[in-house]
Amino acid sequence: MPTVVEQDDATYTTVLADPVHFNVKHPLYHSWTLWYDQGGKKTPSAQTWSQNLKELVTFDTVEDFWGVYNNIAKINELQSGANYHLFKKGIKPMWEDAANAKGGKWVVQMPKTRNNTEINDYWLYTTFEYEDEICGAVMSTRRAFNRIAIWTRTCGKREVCERIGYQFKEALGINMQFEFQAHSDASKSGPYNKDKYVV
Template sequence: MAQTCGISPEELRVREGDYPSNETPLETAWTFWYDKKTSDKKESDQYIEGLRQLGSFNTVQGFYRHYSYLLRPSELPRDHNCYMFRKHYKPMWEEFPEGGCWIIRIKRKTSQNYVNHMWENLLLACIGEAFEMPDVVGAVLSTRLKDDVLSVWNLSNRGTPARFRIGERLKEVLDLHMTALIQYKDHMQSLQDYSTYRNARNYMFAPSPNVTPQIGVLNTPQQTHQEHADQDLDQGMLPPAAIDTMLPPAAVDTEGFGGGPDVWGGAR
């Protein structure tokens, strides 16, 4: 894990003596955060003021003590965000200017129990280091009018293959169809357009004829400022996109699940 915010990887590790002897330690401690989305563009100081820290934990038992008191996605009011980040990190673009996040949008018409299950699985995957990438720094749940949005943040994009392995693993963790569409956005771009989700790039992981997974980039048509203002999470579907030629046509599933719950790539 690269060093950022003045924190070294060793400083993040849970050490013997940091936790009750009768509990199971995690690799690192984590913190739950909460805030409400506003329509105003906020500078970092203003954004920090709106963040509420709910509590930290460094054991499996500690996770469940905190998680049992949290509202499930189906119970959260609209336009609220719940974050779980490695301790000492804040859920802010400014904390990880070289990083970004993978994004999945679940339509609200989908069974709410399904959304609850996906969120819980994502949290367990993070604390259990199921991504096998220490660059994974946090998970986010955002509730919006038509969609619930899950995202996984990574520390740095300098190692592009590592970033794509996180995206692939995310689809495995959430048991998504291999050709389901997801999105990725650099935090540097978010710092420019003040949105975690707007203008994100569309990706589809699809098997090539030799069964080796390949990654295609779907080029989303450009929108005017008026068209995409506050539409980042309110659109029911992603706009039409040109499929990259590296993807075999038979592997492309533009409906995400093909008969299952609607999942589309989708804080502040």
């Protein structure tokens, strides 16, 4: 969940204190935009993929975050091939965006289970210390697995990248290998320097 700006004025009434007559919302440090796309069976071109990408909503407070989260389909309810992209406002969930161009992503792929509701918690509880380094997150659902990825602004700061990877792993509480891949490698066909960092 995005970071909250602290407020200490006692005259504020929050939704937690009074869900009907509250007079203030809890602002986030950044505005966030939720995007959605429903991938097809065939690998789309960059142009058709971009046309299929839909900007759903932008929010900048805790209350609006919960309003969005509680009123969209949960991850385990999405059709196979669907993707949610939650990115800072002004950053498109594309390698070509200037904020993403020199970065990479931490990725973990999880096989689907019969219940498969834990994936909703994984999506919800992903938080980070180096928020300025985070561009966004992508949740993908496929026939046999779900994949969650955290996109970073840079890939050359090993200590920061690995710290984000460890925080990602700790937040999800999954005992699996998490792998980092630079976008510049992911966009190439053929052999590349896969999994630059592993935690």
